[in-house]
Amino acid sequence: MRALIFAVRSLVRQPGRTALGIIGIAAVGALLFDMLLLSRGLVVSFRDLLDSVGFDVRVTATDSPLPGGIRLTDATGAAAQIARLPGVAEAVPMRTATGEVWQTGRPVIGLTLTGMDPGARRPWTLITGADLGPSLAPPELVVNQSLMDEVGGAIGSEVTLRTGCDSSRAALAPRTFRIVGIAQFPFDDEAQHTAVMTRTALREACGDDKDEADMLMVASSGGAGAAVAAIRAARPDLVPVTNEQIVARMQTQGFTYFRQISAVLSTITLLFGFLLITVLLTVSVNQRLAEIAALRALGFSRGRAAADVLLQGAMLVGAGGILALPLGFALSLWLDQILKAMPGIPASMHFFVFEPRALVLHAALLVTTALLASAYPMWLVARLPIATTLRNEVVG
């Protein structure tokens, strides 16, 4: 009889205990799997989000890659100069501001405004209507669905908008804009109101004549690294960063909490798994001491008897580990929904993201746990004194 069948029969002999053990390991495995998905989920999701925008380099005036800091001056000239560099396909200036939609008899609606020069690439996806055109009479707006729903108008309708461009300035007079399309903006959260207009329209709305931008969005043609090198050489006064560099920075700063939480909870989860398997196997071995001693007397070697325990541990963990995957997936979807409800989280970002490496790591950690957890019961079996055990059984 093969060792595997022998181990299976030994487990099936106590179906209740085996089933509870497998369920316990599945629960532990599901939590472990989720912690592994969480450990890199935000990083992977954030990288995907940046890449989905279509630009792989951001150029700013300072080393902050986020809008809202010191602006670039002569943005149009800088964009044109960078666009001519080798390895650069396109450079588009982008400026951000805040705004308020004013409607008679209705509450003011706050929104995030972006001004962007027309280019081949745009960091939004048009859902319906038309994209931005050059018209300034009245200037055009593309809004997200959330804002459209709140305004209650239709494509082609006009809205009155007051922009907030600098906190130091007095409030500007409201202006009229025409909504020409509805788009999806990748960094929007579920409740965010967003609109985009041309940078010229935003400058006019802001009432200034400065050619400024928060950043230049750059698409490389020969790799982000080469584009960054070319920009640094041409414009040492500017700070170009690749998406990968932004992700790396977030990984060591903003997202480090999740990695730490994940590491702590993974360790605790593995410890519980270790204890569960050790207790199950040790109880099983202790109940079968006389039987194991008899098998040893019949000629089973120490290694063979210990391998039987290891196989049982491996099968418990294998079955529990496989069950843990669908359980972990379901749990991660639920937890993701809960965490995404936090304000300011882009709707297309996820905390739990599947990667093949998570699956490999999950399996490796469970196998290691099974090996470590089986060590003590295997040692009990290997060191079992045959004659004493048989004698004690008869006396008992």
Add this chain to the structure above:
Amino acid sequence: MEPLIEARSLGKVFPMGGGPVHALRDISVQIAAGEYLTIRGPSGCGKSTLLHILGCVDTPSSGTLRFDGRDVSALPDHARSDLRLRSIGFVFQRFFLLPMLTAAENVDVPQAEAGVSRADRKRRTAELLDYVGLGHRAGHRPSQLSGGEAQRVAIARALANRPRLLLADEPTGELDRANGEHIAELLDRVQADGTTVVVVTHDAALAERAARRLVMRDGLIEREEHAR
């Protein structure tokens, strides 16, 4: 003729809290191939300890043990396991059949461990179950067998790898008189078919069936009896 087993000055000391316990003291015995030997004596006299040492499941504290001319008293564990697997069969008072396996599977286990092919195992298992009169119970689990039947399966299991020596520790200890008689007859037959049989027992009737009988007391062989 060289004996199958030759024990010289065997001693066994168990270190205990209250001081060492001398379970065996200077035991010397020779057992010829094909012989039927019983060992009896009061509880604690050392007969099971002697059986365990003869069966290589325990090692002596002093003295030597030769099995088929080879010194086995200081063999490493894996070598003793292999010797037990291929040359020694054990029958226990409490049978120790594996409850999750059928009678046939229990007989199959030591053969599979010894690397016997599936076809040969199947043939040998059927042959042995017929030999002990349980061919019709091959698919039954130990819980579905009577005590006598379980012990007969245990004897079939002990004979699975054609051992030269069969050791039985109180094989009728858990059985009623009728079943004990069946087991005694079966052991007679095993010996008659050429296997050396050594039985430890309290049962005087069972002990009387052997041609040679050792009586132990306080770790010593008190006397040796021979059938007339």
